[in-house]
Amino acid sequence: MQKLYRRIITWGKSAVRSIAFLPVPMMLTGLLLGIGLFYFETNTELSARVAEKFPALMIKSQETARSILSIFIGGLITLVVFTFTQLMSLFNQVANSYSPRLLPLFTGDRSLQFTMGFYLGTIVMTLIVLLSIRSDEAGYVPNLSVLLCIISGVASLMIFVYFVTNISGKIRVDAIIERVYRQGVDAVKKERTAKGFSEQSLPEEVVNWPVIPSPIDGFLGSVDYAKLSELAKTFNTRLYICTEKGEYIPKGLPLLQCEDSLEEHQVQQLIEAVSPIAQKFGDWYLPPVRLLVDIALKAMSPGINDPGTAINVIERLTGLLNRLMHTPIHNHYQSEAGGEVWMSKRNFQSILMEVMQQLRTYCKEDTLVTRRLFRMLYQLYSETGNHHRNKEIVLEEIRYLLADSRQHISHAGDRRSIAQDIRYHRRQSQRYLHKMDFLTE
Numbered sequence: 001m002q003k004l005y006r007r008i009i010t011w012g013k014s015a016v017r018s019i020a021f022l023p024v025p026m027m028l029t030g031l032l033l034g035i036g037l038f039y040f041e042t043n044t045e046l047s048a049r050v051a052e053k054f055p056a057l058m059i060k061s062q063e064t065a066r067s068i069l070s071i072f073i074g075g076l077i078t079l080v081v082f083t084f085t086q087l088m089s090l091f092n093q094v095a096n097s098y099s100p101r102l103l104p105l106f107t108g109d110r111s112l113q114f115t116m117g118f119y120l121g122t123i124v125m126t127l128i129v130l131l132s133i134r135s136d137e138a139g140y141v142p143n144l145s146v147l148l149c150i151i152s153g154v155a156s157l158m159i160f161v162y163f164v165t166n167i168s169g170k171i172r173v174d175a176i177i178e179r180v181y182r183q184g185v186d187a188v189k190k191e192r193t194a195k196g197f198s199e200q201s202l203p204e205e206v207v208n209w210p211v212i213p214s215p216i217d218g219f220l221g222s223v224d225y226a227k228l229s230e231l232a233k234t235f236n237t238r239l240y241i242c243t244e245k246g247e248y249i250p251k252g253l254p255l256l257q258c259e260d261s262l263e264e265h266q267v268q269q270l271i272e273a274v275s276p277i278a279q280k281f282g283d284w285y286l287p288p289v290r291l292l293v294d295i296a297l298k299a300m301s302p303g304i305n306d307p308g309t310a311i312n313v314i315e316r317l318t319g320l321l322n323r324l325m326h327t328p329i330h331n332h333y334q335s336e337a338g339g340e341v342w343m344s345k346r347n348f349q350s351i352l353m354e355v356m357q358q359l360r361t362y363c364k365e366d367t368l369v370t371r372r373l374f375r376m377l378y379q380l381y382s383e384t385g386n387h388h389r390n391k392e393i394v395l396e397e398i399r400y401l402l403a404d405s406r407q408h409i410s411h412a413g414d415r416r417s418i419a420q421d422i423r424y425h426r427r428q429s430q431r432y433l434h435k436m437d438f439l440t441e
Helices: 002-017 023-043 046-053 062-097 100-107 110-132 143-170 173-192 204-208 225-234 264-274 286-299 307-325 348-363 367-382 388-408 412-428
Strands: 211-213 239-241 254-258 341-343
Touching: 023 046, 023 110, 023 143, 046 143, 062 100, 062 110, 062 143, 100 173, 100 286, 110 143, 143 173, 173 286, 173 307, 211 264, 225 239, 225 264, 225 341, 254 264, 286 307, 286 348, 307 348, 307 367, 348 367, 348 388, 367 388, 367 412, 388 412
Parallel strands: 239 341
Antiparallel strands: 211 254, 239 254
């Protein structure tokens, strides 16, 4: 049962990122609506009543009705082909210009899915209505069905205009950066309000706990913490997930550690609640940080060379890293009636180090971006407050950045501008900084 539950959760996460998430249900809706209209037309007098009240909107000729519906079907199929072509062009541009890891943001976009789904649903419904118009001596025309198909066709044209306007705004790099940033902010808020999670010291004896290896190759993703806590209470033990969320785990490497040795069937129950999955999901705070860094690195590549985009990314990274710096790193979970479960988590030092290592490597020779990186680090330092460990972490990255800039920026004017920025930022942060002799020229 637990294995089935996790499969459903994993399938659900994959489905919402698929471009077919809305089109398939909307096609089925169009099919059911077409069948429903056929039933009402043949078994009720609803169409006749509508014809009496709105005679000008009714079509009396079967040939005219067929011609109109055929035109709408052909036109909508053309719109579907054009829209799909535009989507493929959009995906290709995003992958080449920004990062291929941004594609799930666009394939999971509800407005694009709704546009495709409305087209396909309207085509299916109109096709069924067209098939329901059969030649007879009475010349019967399902007026209500034809009217609804015409309305849906006109609405499709309006949605097409919306699609063109919408897609032109979504491919702008500043809109993409803002979207990824907001996704990261929401993930940080979710982390702060997560129930049952807390930040606690890892038991020292955890290094001696028995290891449970990974049964398959995959990513640590949809972990059922509530079930793990319940199992820990049932087995009278404590658990430690020794692999970080989102990391790839080869088969046979440590996945879990358990305080006590367990029976084989007990181990199997634990594995079912935490077993790796084949796909990597980005529904937490670290993937948006990495996406922003990817966009900045792509912008600083020789083929693009766009420092302005990199600076835009660094501005958003400042806000996101500031939130992460003040967010507890939840490494412990315990339900109300369950046992203790620890987990391996990235701390702020490792996140900042990963970000700066990549940005320094690609941006160390660009004076403008380097100056903006110094500003970001000083802003983070000003927000550390009384947290001395975070102060040391940020100061260390400032030292590394200063060493790189001294080595790779040789122009006297550029070095002078960086030194002026450093002195300015130091004065702005003087109420927090106590001793920074290493920054003097």
